[in-house]
Amino acid sequence: MYISPFQNLQKSTMSFEEVFHHILEFMELNPKGKFKLMVGTDSQVHKFHTIFITGIVIQQEGNGVWACIRKVLIPRKMTHLHERISYELSLTEEIVSLFTEDRKNQLINIVLPNIYEGAAFTMEGHIDIGAGKRNKTREFVKEMVARMESIGVEPKIKPNAFVASSYANRYTK
Template sequence: MTFEHVFKRIIEFMNADPSGNFRLMVGTDSQVHKRHTVFITGIVIQNEGKGVWACIKKVVVPRKMTQLHERISLELSLTEEIVALFTEERKNELIEIVLPHIYKGATFTMEGHIDIGAGKRNKTSEFVKEMVTRMESMGVEPKIKPNAFVASSYANRYTK
């Protein structure tokens, strides 16, 4: 699908229940294979407690990417690439859907899910500050493990 098609599907999903609590989440995971590395970016719109619509974008790098920082950084760059497609105009279009229903409790947030964790035993913990800052600089709420489920669960299942 083109991004335009994806965006139309998100609008249709939100218009089906404009008084919902919507979370637009984007996150990427990767998997190193014998001769290549697979990156999957998940785009998920959730109406909390009422369902989701989701899709993925696949990118294959034709080499084993064994350096963890390089891989994590590319994961985030692919997430940023999709987040950047949600321009201010497009975000405003989504906000306009829920705006008349805010008094009924309608909400809209946008999150960037980063497949890293802050725990002492987590190999990616040293990259948390850098990656979180990159997401914040795009005006998107960063989420790391265990709250980064679009990257760590949804996208992960398609990297195998």
């Protein structure tokens, strides 16, 4: 198994501490903003390995984003859909767990003085599954949503899970 450091277009190697610092800085630019911190993972099976990309996105409604990814490479083809979806969620849960109560409070404290002026902070877990009739992952929705809720994060599935299904997806190829 290979786990890369966090990275984005500006910086190829970041620790989680650096990622958290970037999120703090982004939010401090406008403490009156409405912020969503979103974490999600997608995967792609290749000939000899499976790539998992976890995206972290901090979005200020109507005013841009800061984002980064982390890559995990498993040296085998993971062909069972449930195993892959479950592992995607485990990687998302791992990143979410790095946002300890203390760290979440630091983020909340940025917007707290401005909540009566519309400032907000929410955290979402984006799961690359859908409930549609033709979606192969629909049978896993209850299980995966319950896992996300159990760690105190608002779950989002397709079509609202864009960090997993769109942002992370583009790096799995």
